[in-house]
Amino acid sequence: MELLWLWITVLGSLALAEVLWTLPIDxxxxxxxxxxxxxxxxxxxxxxxxxxxxxxxxxxxxxxxxxxxxxxxxxxxxxxxxxxxxxxxxxxxxxEPRCGVPDAENFSFYPEKPQWKNNTITYMIAKYTPDMKREDVEKSFRSALKMWSDAAPLRFIEVNHGKADIASPSRELPFIVHNNTQRKSPL
Incomplete structure (x- = not known):
């Protein structure tokens, strides 16, 4: 009789296991x-x-x-x-909407895949154009940098003196007059 109960228990357990294995996955x-x-x-x-x-x-x-x-x-x-x-x-x-520039460049020829590790970027407006109000220049910079920070994990902080990651205009990035109709934009 004990052997019968043992078989019933074993077969019942196997039947229960089979039912549980066939339940739908969440x-x-x-x-x-x-x-x-x-x-x-x-x-x-x-x-x-x-x-x-x-x-x-x-x-x-x-x-x-x-x-x-x-x-x-x-x-x-x-x-x-x-x-x-x-x-x-x-x-x-x-x-989320974003620009079309890839996050991962093909750096196979660089052994360590260079990447900028800093997510906080400082910027400074060193010189203003005479063609725009100072407030409009600052608003344009803030607007452009906000678009960037909305699309990527970046934070921009304006600095008024010293060194900045982005300094414009400077000798390297002056305000210049340019007619975009004379050449095709790569973007």
Whole structure:
């Protein structure tokens, strides 16, 4: 009789295990196909640039680890928690409007992949143009830098003296009159 109860217990446990293994997986744990498609396009555009600046189609994703590595690189670039997965925060960043310049350049000829580590950038308006009001120049600078900081994890701080990461106009970056219709812009 004890042997019968033992068999009933074992078979019951196996039946329960089989039922549990066939329960549906929580769909929220897996990215939707459209999210995967968005991520693949985003990573191809901003993390696989070719030397000429266009998107490289040479590399074919053969493993998920390659995509995971690129997601980690993207998460690091934007200061997100590195998971290597398509979590909601990562997808929000991927959906935000941004410029078309890749985050990862093709630095294969540089052994250490140079990257600017500082996210806080100082700027100084050293000299003003006579063609604009001082307030308009300052407003233009703030507006341009805000667009940049809205699209990338950067913070800009104005300094009034000393050295700045961006100093304009200076001898290197003077205010000049230029007619953009005379040449095509690379952008």
């Amino acid at each position: 769909q929220d744990q897996w990215p939707r196909p459209e999210d995967v498609e968005l991520a693949e396009g985003y990573l191809r555009r901003f993390y696989n640039p070719s030397p000429g600046g266009s998107v490289s189609r040479r590399r074919v994703r053969s493993t998920s680890s390659t995509m995971e590595e690129e997601i980690r690189e993207m998460q690091t670039f934007f200061g997100l928690r590195e998971t290597g997965g398509l979590d909601s925060t990562t997808l929000v960043v991927m959906r």
